[in-house]
Amino acid sequence: MECGVCGGTSFVRFPVLWPQLITDWQLSPREVEYINRQQGEICLQCRANLRSIALANAIRRFLNTDQVLRAALAGPPGADLAVLEINEAGSLTPTLRQCHGHCLGVYPHVDIHQLPFPDASFDLVVHSDTLEHVAQPIHALVECRRVLRPGGALCFTVPLVIGRLSRSRQGLSPSYHGTVTTTAPDFMVQTEFGADAWTYLMEAGFAEVTLIAVEFPAAVAFLARQNGQWTGPAGREPAT
Numbered sequence: 001m002e003c004g005v006c007g008g009t010s011f012v013r014f015p016v017l018w019p020q021l022i023t024d025w026q027l028s029p030r031e032v033e034y035i036n037r038q039q040g041e042i043c044l045q046c047r048a049n050l051r052s053i054a055l056a057n058a059i060r061r062f063l064n065t066d067q068v069l070r071a072a073l074a075g076p077p078g079a080d081l082a083v084l085e086i087n088e089a090g091s092l093t094p095t096l097r098q099c100h101g102h103c104l105g106v107y108p109h110v111d112i113h114q115l116p117f118p119d120a121s122f123d124l125v126v127h128s129d130t131l132e133h134v135a136q137p138i139h140a141l142v143e144c145r146r147v148l149r150p151g152g153a154l155c156f157t158v159p160l161v162i163g164r165l166s167r168s169r170q171g172l173s174p175s176y177h178g179t180v181t182t183t184a185p186d187f188m189v190q191t192e193f194g195a196d197a198w199t200y201l202m203e204a205g206f207a208e209v210t211l212i213a214v215e216f217p218a219a220v221a222f223l224a225r226q227n228g229q230w231t232g233p234a235g236r237e238p239a240t
């Protein structure tokens with residue numbers, strides 16, 4: 001396996017799930033194993049975990065490049081992208097900042113339910129393990145599509161339990177991501193995503209959805225394209 005962020009080939013693995021979260025999600029031993037890999041298997045060179053590598057590979061697919069992401073965004077056309085990063089996308093933030101048109105929007109100053117940007121502002125929207133914490137995920141995806149230029153792309157990850165359908169945690173006991181002691185409201189899980197996660201993108205109006213896997217089922221990223229023809233970046237300034 002090669003890291004799609006930096007090209008590294010050496011990895012180390014750490015367990016990240018804890019007993020209460022395993023119980024809350026009703027995870028089987030196999031699910032625990034691959035979700036631990038998704039979050040806790042890390043490239044020794046750049047420290048990207050498998051979900052960040054899957055996300056990097058989705059962006060590379062959008063750019064139609066065989067270069068690792070760091071190289072692809074270091075020069076044109078990647079460096080000229082107008083990119084909206086919603087919250088910090090795992091370990092990819094320093095790499096995404098290579099883009100001259102990079103804009104980082106962090107909750108609560110930027111709410112994915114109501115993005116404070118004009119229509120068609122960005123070539124690329126990126127977020128990682130954010131959507132599961134959002135009260136109205138389809139509405140949030142509609143907002144991501146709204147700010148994309150024609151042919152632009154949304155690339156994101158969510159924790160996936162592939163052997164079941166998505167379910168809302170409304171009415172269930174509160175469950176939080178982060179650490180065993182995390183209780184901050186914005187870390188509370190609203191949706192547990194499963195095999196039908198791609199349908200949320202179709203409901204939001206995207207006409208084309210591609211799944212990018214790394215060590216399936218450990219890590220899966222979504223690439224969803226806005227309608228229209230992407231003409232490429234043109235040294236645009238970031239939206240403000």
